[in-house]
Structure formats: C-alpha cells, structure tokens
Amino acid sequence: MPVERLRPGDHAFASYADEESRWSTLGAFTQTGITKGERVLLFPDPALAESTVLAQLLAYGPPVESALERGQLLLLTMDQMWLPHPLSVERQMAGLHREIERAQRDGYGAVRSAIDMAWVPSFGADIERVMWRETSGCHYLFADSRYTEICTYDRAWFDEEVLDRAAAGHPTVLMERPGSLLAVAENGSGGGKGEGDGLDDGRDGGSGYGPWSGSGSGPGSDSGPGAGSDETYGLKLIGDADLSTREQFNVILRGIAASGARRIVLDLTELSFLDVYCARALLRLAAYMEPSRHVDIRCGGIHAHTFLLMGALDIPQLTVEGE
Incomplete structure (x- = not known):
C-alpha cells in the first residue's frame, strides 16, 4: 500500500x-x-x-x-x-x-x-x-x-x-517509497489473491511481486497468470501510474496483451494516481483486443470518471466499474 x-x-x-x-x-x-x-x-x-x-x-x-x-x-x-x-x-x-x-x-x-x-x-x-x-x-x-x-x-x-x-x-x-508502482498477480477469478500472491516489500527474497522490469515471469511478461490460456488474467496495480513509472506501466500492458487470456481483470482501487497517458494506454489496449476478449477495470470513482470522459463507453471490449 x-x-x-x-x-x-x-x-x-x-x-x-x-x-x-x-x-x-x-x-x-x-x-x-x-x-x-x-x-x-x-x-x-x-x-x-x-x-x-x-x-x-x-x-x-x-x-x-x-x-x-x-x-x-x-x-x-x-x-x-x-x-x-x-x-x-x-x-x-x-x-x-x-x-x-x-x-x-x-x-x-x-x-x-x-x-x-x-x-x-x-x-x-x-x-x-x-x-x-x-x-x-x-x-x-x-x-x-x-x-x-x-x-x-x-x-x-x-x-x-x-x-x-x-x-x-x-x-x-507499505511500498518501499512513494511514487512507485507495484503489480500484484491475482487468481483466475480476479476476485482475490492467488497462492503466493502478495505485496513486494522491496527486500530480496520477498514475494516476487513488485516493480516489473519486463525480464522473467510476472505481470510484465507473457508468462504471467492466464498467459497463453483462456483463463482470467487478474492483476492489481498499486501506487502511481505517471511519467516516473511509465516504462513499468507499458511493460505491464504488453504482458497483458500477450497473455492470451479471454478475460482481463484490472484492480486499480489502490492506484493513487493515474495520469492521462496511462489512462489512454489502458483504453487503447482494450480497444485493439479481439472481440472475444474483455477487460474489466475496477477503480475508484475519480479514475472511473476519467475513463468515461475519455470514451470508455465506446469500447465494447471494456467494462469500467467504479467504487
């Protein structure tokens, strides 16, 4: 957190x-x-x-x-x-x-x-x-x-x-420092933590979830949960999605796109800040998915309002659920 x-x-x-x-x-x-x-x-x-x-x-x-x-x-x-x-x-x-x-x-x-x-x-x-x-x-x-x-x-x-x-x-x-971005894999239902899931506390030998660099497995690669399958790909983003974390954010999105999962559940309820670039990138990800795939975004009211203002209702592969 x-x-x-x-x-x-x-x-x-x-x-x-x-x-x-x-x-x-x-x-x-x-x-x-x-x-x-x-x-x-x-x-x-x-x-x-x-x-x-x-x-x-x-x-x-x-x-x-x-x-x-x-x-x-x-x-x-x-x-x-x-x-x-x-x-x-x-x-x-x-x-x-x-x-x-x-x-x-x-x-x-x-x-x-x-x-x-x-x-x-x-x-x-x-x-x-x-x-x-x-x-x-x-x-x-x-x-x-x-x-x-x-x-x-x-x-x-x-x-x-x-x-x-x-x-x-x-x-x-707590996250190790303010202004960072964590990705936490969740189970196939998208409604809870899977086995071994947890927050990375910044220590070596921790849970393995954290700021993804795009190397190895995890939300930033195509070997994450649901990769190459029809299962739900569940992911929680925590922290800030802005200019300072944009590279990590893009790696996470590439992992989602490559996952092959038919249903993507993104929990943004613990995302403190979401800038316009990152919001637009999420909408673009959903808009260019095959019709058989769907993205469910769960987020706070402010972020939900941002998505709606940017045209979320015009994307049939996308559902935005605000708290």
Missing part, C-alpha cells in the same frame, strides 16, 4: 535500505498527518540528532516548524514511553496509549506515529517480545480506529527472518 493511503486504524510495516526510502516514506507520512489535522508522533532512530531529523523532513517535504511549535508534531524518543521504569514492550505500548489519550484531550481526533525500529537494538529490547508486540500485543491501540502506526525496519539492522515475521505480522505492508 502507498503510505498516503493509510487510514486511522492501520498498522503498517515498512522497510528501508537507503536514506531516500527511509525519509521519503517518513516525509509523506508526516505531511499527510499534518494536512489532515492529526497529531503526528515521530520516533526516529535514537542515534539521530533532532536537527538531523528536521533537516531530512525538510529535504523530503514542506517545512514542519510551525507544526512543531503548535504541538501538532512531536519528536520523541522511545525510552520516554517507559521511563523511569525498566524497559518492557508492555510499558512501551502503555506509553503510546497515554500519548493517544493526551492527543485526544488536546483536541486531535486522530493520532499517527512513525516508529523507527532501531530503538530495539539501541535499547536492548528482546526481539521475541517485540515480535509479539508487533503481531498481536498492540491490537488494543487500534481498537477505536483513531490511531495509525508505521514501524520502519532498517534492513541493515535486522536479519531476513525477523523482517519476514514482522512483515507477516502487520495487517498492511
């Missing part, structure tokens, strides 16, 4: 391997919360000075000083959640709960926090207790759907087993 699409009540996993992916996600998350009038709690890497955090936020988004001054944005360290008592994940969660309650007393209807999991090795937390916290222990924090949390894992700090467990334990997995 793109970070901008998070809603109150979401608990999301994110990982990063470089400074750009770390701060672009954090910057977008922070600015979205500020724009929505939420209180934003940031728990950065304990090794970073506050001035460094502010400089990075400025590099990846608008200034945040005014939000800091009025108390909408708080920069915190994780040990503030349990001090003066000894560290425990129960006290860590209790401290977060106090911050949520304090924000509500201050007049904020929703609270969001971004937690750099570097606090775990920095403060010597027990990783097994942290995994319990991530997968089940913290559910009460989200019970009233007023709290949103992302837990960001530095892939240099944590081994693959921990990263896999953490990703599986979160209800939501």
Whole structure:
C-alpha cells in the first residue's frame, strides 16, 4: 500500500535500505498527518540528532516548524514511553496509549506515529517480545480506529527472518517509497489473491511481486497468470501510474496483451494516481483486443470518471466499474 493511503486504524510495516526510502516514506507520512489535522508522533532512530531529523523532513517535504511549535508534531524518543521504569514492550505500548489519550484531550481526533525500529537494538529490547508486540500485543491501540502506526525496519539492522515475521505480522505492508508502482498477480477469478500472491516489500527474497522490469515471469511478461490460456488474467496495480513509472506501466500492458487470456481483470482501487497517458494506454489496449476478449477495470470513482470522459463507453471490449 502507498503510505498516503493509510487510514486511522492501520498498522503498517515498512522497510528501508537507503536514506531516500527511509525519509521519503517518513516525509509523506508526516505531511499527510499534518494536512489532515492529526497529531503526528515521530520516533526516529535514537542515534539521530533532532536537527538531523528536521533537516531530512525538510529535504523530503514542506517545512514542519510551525507544526512543531503548535504541538501538532512531536519528536520523541522511545525510552520516554517507559521511563523511569525498566524497559518492557508492555510499558512501551502503555506509553503510546497515554500519548493517544493526551492527543485526544488536546483536541486531535486522530493520532499517527512513525516508529523507527532501531530503538530495539539501541535499547536492548528482546526481539521475541517485540515480535509479539508487533503481531498481536498492540491490537488494543487500534481498537477505536483513531490511531495509525508505521514501524520502519532498517534492513541493515535486522536479519531476513525477523523482517519476514514482522512483515507477516502487520495487517498492511507499505511500498518501499512513494511514487512507485507495484503489480500484484491475482487468481483466475480476479476476485482475490492467488497462492503466493502478495505485496513486494522491496527486500530480496520477498514475494516476487513488485516493480516489473519486463525480464522473467510476472505481470510484465507473457508468462504471467492466464498467459497463453483462456483463463482470467487478474492483476492489481498499486501506487502511481505517471511519467516516473511509465516504462513499468507499458511493460505491464504488453504482458497483458500477450497473455492470451479471454478475460482481463484490472484492480486499480489502490492506484493513487493515474495520469492521462496511462489512462489512454489502458483504453487503447482494450480497444485493439479481439472481440472475444474483455477487460474489466475496477477503480475508484475519480479514475472511473476519467475513463468515461475519455470514451470508455465506446469500447465494447471494456467494462469500467467504479467504487
């Protein structure tokens, strides 16, 4: 899921391997919360000075000083959640709960926090207790759907087993950086995930779904689901379809055209942005298909309106279903 699409009540996993992916996600998350009038709690890497955090936020988004001054944005360290008592994940969660309650007393209807999991090795937390916290222990924090949390894992700090467990334990997995495009293969019915389907979290050895380069199997090649058969070719696109991802988008369309499937189901409900070029390319794909083939597009209302304005009703091989 793109970070901008998070809603109150979401608990999301994110990982990063470089400074750009770390701060672009954090910057977008922070600015979205500020724009929505939420209180934003940031728990950065304990090794970073506050001035460094502010400089990075400025590099990846608008200034945040005014939000800091009025108390909408708080920069915190994780040990503030349990001090003066000894560290425990129960006290860590209790401290977060106090911050949520304090924000509500201050007049904020929703609270969001971004937690750099570097606090775990920095403060010597027990990783097994942290995994319990991530997968089940913290559910009460989200019970009233007023709290949103992302837990960001530095892939240099944590081994693959921990990263896999953490990703599986979160209800939501974020794209590695805003502005990218993911393609997720779905099963033949087009209505759900097939075996092995999932979001690529940007880590080597992940699910195998992600930004397709056009080499190998997957949605960008003619060996994807439904290729060379009469089965349904189901595909979900997530993120942004625009100039920066146009090459990937075109590769995906070429894979669809080459699939041979009679029915194409494209789920665009998690596509944050669709530019005119990409919308037109989808319509052109459907218009030039054989009469025996059909494309079903499922999308949000704005995208559906765009397709209709561009002549979707004139293409017999196409159905557009807006939410």
